[in-house]
Amino acid sequence: MIKGFIFDLDGVITDTAELHYVAWKNLADERGWLFDREVNDKLRGISRTDSMRVILEHNNTSLDEETLAQFAKKKNDIYVASLDGMTPEDYLPGVKELLTNLRIEGFSVALGSASKNAVKVLEQLNAKAFFDVIGDGNSVSKSKPEPDIFLYGAEKLNLQPEECVVFEDAESGIDAAKAGGFHSVGIGPEERLGHADLRFDSMEEATLFEIKSYFKDLF
Ligand code: BG6
Ligand code: MG
Numbered sequence: 001m002i003k004g005f006i007f008d009l010d011g012v013i014t015d016t017a018e019l020h021y022v023a024w025k026n027l028a029d030e031r032g033w034l035f036d037r038e039v040n041d042k043l044r045g046i047s048r049t050d051s052m053r054v055i056l057e058h059n060n061t062s063l064d065e066e067t068l069a070q071f072a073k074k075k076n077d078i079y080v081a082s083l084d085g086m087t088p089e090d091y092l093p094g095v096k097e098l099l100t101n102l103r104i105e106g107f108s109v110a111l112g113s114a115s116k117n118a119v120k121v122l123e124q125l126n127a128k129a130f131f132d133v134i135g136d137g138n139s140v141s142k143s144k145p146e147p148d149i150f151l152y153g154a155e156k157l158n159l160q161p162e163e164c165v166v167f168e169d170a171e172s173g174i175d176a177a178k179a180g181g182f183h184s185v186g187i188g189p190e191e192r193l194g195h196a197d198l199r200f201d202s203m204e205e206a207t208l209f210e211i212k213s214y215f216k217d218l219f
Pocket of ligand 2: 008009010011012044045168169170173
């Protein structure tokens with residue numbers, strides 16, 4: 001039976017992908033690196049350091065670990081400053097309704113994000129009360145596509161993976177959910193999320209009614 005829900009943050013609860021893009025672009029322009037929205041899309045669900053490596057690889061270049069960490073910090077400073085402009089108006093359409101309905105119906109809810117800034121984002125949205133457990137980039141060491149962050153959430157909720165539905169907008173996130181034995185809902189295009197159990201183009205379509213209709217025998 002499905003008793004819990006685990007949500008990715010960036011691209012599922014709120015559209016931080018654009019803010020990540022602007023911050024990386026800022027750094028890339030300063031360094032003279034090529035960086036566009038297509039490369040940015042590959043960074044969905046990927047940790048900050050791994051994102052840095054993807055960008056360097058795209059530019060056929062490499063850096064020693066210390067310099068890489070310095071640049072990653074620089075990007076993060078720009079990103080974190082941009083979060084100050086985020087408000088409770090910035091949930092993606094449909095998200096607040098879904099989280100509210102999950103609370104009303106008594107489901108357990110966790111956050112399963114790769115971001116080390118997840119708490120700051122939830123605070124800006126005033127969303128912390130929707131979550132029983134917050135799993136973020138500080139909770140586990142192995143990032144998606146490894147299932148660790150979702151296993152962490154399920155364990156803290158006292159649930160088995162098969163009792164939870166994971167919501168994800170990243171290809172690596174659905175890979176992680178499947179590797180951990182979770183049910184999965186993909187948010188975004190077929191090309192990226194065709195391997196999810198159930199997929200919607202946007203969170204607006206992902207109502208509790210639709211989810212219950214699809215996983216009907218499990219509710
Ligand atoms: C993920 C985002 O949620 O968090 C990635 O999809 C991001 O784009 C990653 O790189 C790490 O985030 P942060 O805030 O710790 O740099
Ligand atoms: Mg995401």
